[in-house]
Amino acid sequence: MLIPTKKTSEKKVDKIIGFWEKIYLSLVGKISIAKTFVYSQFAYLSTVITFTADFISEMEKKLSKFCNTNVKIGTEKVFQEVSTGGLGLFKLLDYTDSIRTSFFRRSINNKDQWAQAINNCRSVYNNEHFIEDEHLKSYFPASYRLLQTFIKFTNAYYMFRGNEGWNYVYNNPRIADRNQALSPPPGHTEGHPYTLHKLMIRDLVNNNNTLKTLGTLNTEQNTSITLTEYNKIKRATNKIRTIYKKGEEAKNEGINRLLNPKKKGSRPFRRILEKKKEKLTKNLTPTRTREKKFNFTHDPTTEKRLYSLWSSSFLNNEIRTFLFKAANNMIKLNVHISKFKPEQSELCKSCLMTGTPVREDFQHFYFDCPIIQGLLKSSKKIFREDFKNEPKSFLINNTGNNATNYEKIIAGIMCYIIFTHRNKHNNKTTQMNYEFRKIILSSCAASNYFNSQTSRFIQRELDPF
Numbered sequence: 001m002l003i004p005t006k007k008t009s010e011k012k013v014d015k016i017i018g019f020w021e022k023i024y025l026s027l028v029g030k031i032s033i034a035k036t037f038v039y040s041q042f043a044y045l046s047t048v049i050t051f052t053a054d055f056i057s058e059m060e061k062k063l064s065k066f067c068n069t070n071v072k073i074g075t076e077k078v079f080q081e082v083s084t085g086g087l088g089l090f091k092l093l094d095y096t097d098s099i100r101t102s103f104f105r106r107s108i109n110n111k112d113q114w115a116q117a118i119n120n121c122r123s124v125y126n127n128e129h130f131i132e133d134e135h136l137k138s139y140f141p142a143s144y145r146l147l148q149t150f151i152k153f154t155n156a157y158y159m160f161r162g163n164e165g166w167n168y169v170y171n172n173p174r175i176a177d178r179n180q181a182l183s184p185p186p187g188h189t190e191g192h193p194y195t196l197h198k199l200m201i202r203d204l205v206n207n208n209n210t211l212k213t214l215g216t217l218n219t220e221q222n223t224s225i226t227l228t229e230y231n232k233i234k235r236a237t238n239k240i241r242t243i244y245k246k247g248e249e250a251k252n253e254g255i256n257r258l259l260n261p262k263k264k265g266s267r268p269f270r271r272i273l274e275k276k277k278e279k280l281t282k283n284l285t286p287t288r289t290r291e292k293k294f295n296f297t298h299d300p301t302t303e304k305r306l307y308s309l310w311s312s313s314f315l316n317n318e319i320r321t322f323l324f325k326a327a328n329n330m331i332k333l334n335v336h337i338s339k340f341k342p343e344q345s346e347l348c349k350s351c352l353m354t355g356t357p358v359r360e361d362f363q364h365f366y367f368d369c370p371i372i373q374g375l376l377k378s379s380k381k382i383f384r385e386d387f388k389n390e391p392k393s394f395l396i397n398n399t400g401n402n403a404t405n406y407e408k409i410i411a412g413i414m415c416y417i418i419f420t421h422r423n424k425h426n427n428k429t430t431q432m433n434y435e436f437r438k439i440i441l442s443s444c445a446a447s448n449y450f451n452s453q454t455s456r457f458i459q460r461e462l463d464p465f
């Protein structure tokens, strides 16, 4: 039997990256390859061994280098959240820790020796707590390390936004007695996340099967369910409350199962471990060029929407790459391209055809070019309702920009088409309209959301340009 080791998985990673590097992949394509083929190399191993910091940093360098072939993103952005301008690849330590936590949760009650060793360390006072036992450390090092990861996760969980309110004193690792968080006294329900999950459907409904009000629930159950949590319960139990109206069995169904549909894998854990390091929305700023050219006060929340735009999975990879680059000011216009491609003129092709030689730079492309402005103006006619913002304004994120996500996507597609066709000679408009129609059709086929929004807001029979 071949036992995978760090060395073999490193070799495998090199092989995978070496192969895919030769193919010209879009940015989005590279992310998919990294997530599907590279990260999975570490998944199996990470349940049994802990990677050293050196190994992790080496692997992250490889991932970052791979994403940066043919494009300059920067290591910092590769591992940053999508909504704050990053590519959204995960830090390897968070990923392996999450895999371990998921593994721990799935198999802690199995009959494996490692699990039994850990289970023997449960606190007799509080079954949910494990004592970090010296015996465990020296005799069952693998179990010990798994337990360490689990405790690391638990700590992060209680610090997580929305969970912290549950634990002012009890189960709060920051208020601990000899490294052990204080357990709540018997009968104490407020503040423990488990309370919520132990509720049954019958606890939630009135005699006529309607959901009790939040106030009633909290008083009756001695809980402190928040409005967000209440709305979650409302949605999760909606079907079961109507369909199984008279079934007593359904009333005994715990809401735990409804609130947490079968979650597999490491994602929910990763979200919590990563959150600690997340860049905050309130610190979001536009790129320097955008800040300089668009003269107004930027708003971090709309800025966040622009940065996340490229992660719309129903768009094709080229558009998604374009949207990422546009938000991060990485779009190369003719002034840039002419520097390393001598056959490319630095002038704006559209203006040149009308006899005016002008350099095509950021200012010209987004603001000054009369041809592009004309195209953008014309494109507005396909909207059933008046488009609140200029299509080009998807780059402008001032407080006044209340464009919906859909409007921003359409504007992004329009900018993409104008950008990719700007140096074409003949039949430009026909080609652009054809391309627009093609993109809309394929995105509608890929997403119900996009399809319904398109039917609602766009007159499909009209050509935008």
Ligand SMILES: [Zn+2]
Pocket: 348, 349, 350, 351, 358, 364, 368, 369, 370, 371, 372
């Ligand atoms: Zn022009």
